[in-house]
Amino acid sequence: MLMRFGGSLLCRGAMRHPQIPAKQRLSQLLFLQPKTRTCSTVQNVQSAKSRSVGLWLAGCSGMVAGAVLLGGITRLTESGLSMVNWSLIKEMKPPSNQQEWEEEFSRYQQSPEFQALHSHFTLEDFKRIFYMEWAHRMWGRAIGLAYFIPLAYFVARGKIAKTDYKRHGAFCCLLLAQGGYGWYMVKSGLKKPERDTDMPRVSQYRLAGHLFLAFLLYSGFLWTSMSHLKRDLLFESHKNLKRLRILAHISKAMVFITAMSGAFVAGLDAGLIYNSFPKMGDFWVPPEILDFDPKWKNFFENSTTVQFDHRILGMSTLTIISSTWIMSRFTPLPKRAKLAASCLMAMALFQVHLGITTLKNYVPISTASMHQCGSLVALSLALWLSHELKGIKRVARKIK
Structure with a gap:
């Protein structure tokens, strides 16, 4: 398969650059266009991007x-x-x-x-x-x-x-x-x-x-x-890659869900109650958390429950992102993917800090705006990491 893949790429590269040795031209083509298999598909990929x-x-x-x-x-x-x-x-x-x-x-x-x-x-x-x-x-x-x-x-x-x-x-x-x-x-x-x-x-x-x-x-x-x-980089697959991709997808989903939870906090002004952390006042779990009937309404209409849920989701998201970052340290990855994982980890820590600061200071406009913007930055980094890992899998599959 690799011989056919390389030969088909070389047929175009050799015509354009006859002065470059065949092996060197093949190496360049593999790294610059890892998605291509034949001379005709080179044009398709270039037109798609x-x-x-x-x-x-x-x-x-x-x-x-x-x-x-x-x-x-x-x-x-x-x-x-x-x-x-x-x-x-x-x-x-x-x-x-x-x-x-x-x-x-x-x-x-x-x-x-x-x-x-x-x-x-x-x-x-x-x-x-x-x-x-x-x-x-x-x-x-x-x-x-x-x-x-x-x-x-x-x-x-x-x-x-x-x-x-x-x-x-x-x-x-x-x-x-x-x-x-x-x-x-x-x-x-x-x-x-x-x-x-x-x-x-x-x-x-x-x-x-x-x-x-x-x-x-x-x-x-x-x-x-x-x-x-982005141009996908040719990189050897690893046994941890599948698990890392799953963790990256979970991180992305958790950031998204936590941000939606924040919309309920904002809509109910739930950030103006229980302005302490890690406890909510004197309680780890406030007594009025399930006061509403039917019970499901508490998760969307009870300000105490909505804030409690947002805290749990925020810390859970931080845990998932931390696990993703740790696994990325033990997985051979391109520099771009490692940078994306590190940036996501740093942003997750900063976002939690912003959330706690916003809560303790009774939701000032400046930090509350930064906290909302931070959720979008965290989502961007999670998308970046997922996109990098997706490219690795695609390239690895094509050169097997």
């Missing part, structure tokens, strides 16, 4: 990360319910004169949030939170333009492989769903709470769904961009 497409998708993933950070700050500053209407085109232009501002402020004054929390707000106070929410919405529209316009260009130029059409179709659906779901989430906070003791806020279920779509879109953009930009 495009640096310009990779950079475009990397930029889109960065814009989605910016939207997540901006959305977190919008929530922490209680700005998300300042715009009580939604329009795809009309709201792109903010109020431009005193009359328009007063009309917008009048609409906000009728909302439950103003009446319960912000009745003391002046017009200047309202402008501050309005611009925060407006910027978040405009950034979402900018992501749509940054994706759809280049997509049409790349498809027209044949830069998008036909095998990727379904993937980009999924990206289109996710982008459109994210915009609509954002307004669906905001609408839940514009209704008067069922109990007078409850504060007006968006549904924690819808907040988690909004974050889920953002993380899913970000992961898809980043993974696809790495497939275009």
